[in-house]
Amino acid sequence: MAVVSTSVGGANVAVQFSGLRKSFPKLDNSSSRSLFLKVESHVRLASTSKGCRAVATMLGSGKFFVGGNWKCNGSKESIGKLVSELNNATLEADVDVVVAPPFVYIDQVKNSLVNSRIQIAAQNCWTGKGGAFTGEISVEQIKDIGAGWVVLGHSERRHIIGEDDQFIGKKAAYALSQDLGVIACIGELLEEREAGRTFEVCFQQLKAYADAVSSWDKIVIAYEPVWAIGTGKVATPEQAQEVHDAVRDWLRKNVSTEVASKTRIIYGGSVNGGNSSELAKQEDIDGFLVGGASLKGVEFAAIVNSVTAKKVAA
Known part of the structure; x- marks a missing residue:
């Protein structure tokens, strides 16, 4: 566990880092949560003043997490080329790397990967x-x-296939009961x-997971704004951080402080090299779920290696 000092409201505060982020009591900022603003055809989150914040590297047992969703x-x-x-x-050591090929190619990928650090995910499962x-x-x-x-819970399963929150929650619960890790996607249209x-x-999508699962130990939450998936548009680092922070706050209030601290929340939506x-510099962004860029090995490696942007600010 590392300890650094930072200034909050003019006072020096000792901040402890354990796992993914600092662990000191978080002030309730519900009254200052920024409202969403619609400005002409562009919609962006209003900025939130939160004072000086330190950014933690992946200390302790926590690791940056980068998933590649190869879709169909x-x-x-x-x-084979990929x-x-x-x-x-060459991949940075302190990163969990997972790729999700189409199911029919999982065996090929599993048998031809020589880098044992790269894990395999399926793109769907039954309840x-x-x-x-x-x-x-x-x-x-x-x-x-x-x-x-x-x-x-990927948006394409929700909005093209028609899966609802409760159905996705049932899938997650069964997968976890059989010791399969879950990359649980959420995001707005x-x-x-x-x-x-x-x-x-x-929060509604999170609640469906929370209502169904009994443990969060093998869950990674992927926040993917639907408007940014495959469109070339990407949330600004500040926009993504604000939603990630809100998701973590919801976990703290509705599940537990421990789950909020330990659960990795990754960003997806036109992430590239x-x-x-x-994006990685933001405190509550613990990695990425990558779509199109994960089909290019060199670029995907660069995204994995963006973990080096995570620094402890003394």
Whole structure:
């Protein structure tokens, strides 16, 4: 555990770092939570004055987390090339790295990855044990093929496939009961953001997970504003940090202080090698869930290595 000093309201305060971030009592800032503003066609979060804040590196047992969601992309040939690039990449040591190929290629990826640090995730799972569920993939099958994680609640599953909060919560609960890690996605649509409902939507989605799961030990939360996924638009570091901070505050108030401190909250939405370092500097951004850029081995490695932007500010 590291200790640094910082100034809060003119007084020097000793700040302890354990795991991902500092652990001192957080002032209730509910009264000063910024409102969402709609300015012409651009919507952005109002800035929040929170005073001097230190940014923690991944100390203790906490690690930066970077996931690559390959979605419904690739062929045997292109995935072979991508895995070769990942095998040749130099990755910073203190990062959990996970890639999520299409299910039909998981075996190929698992058998051709020589970098044992890169873990495998599935992109979906069923709500319970396998059986007469045509087209579905069971948690047991995911584990049998060598994957240790599953991506759940992604906006494309919610808004294209039609999965609702409770259904996603059931999937998460069953995956966790079988010791499969869950990358639990949340995020708002553009119209929800414009209506000032970002916090409301994210909290509703969080509550569905919280109502269903009994432990948060193997959950990573991925905040992905839907308007930024695959559009080239990305939340500013300040916008992303404000939502991540609000999510952590919700966990503190509705689950526990320990869960709020330990749970990694990662950002997704047009993350690339050019913007990842600035995003990574934000205190409550503990990594990334990467879409298109994860299909380029060199760029994905650069995003993984953006962990070096995390510094302890003395």
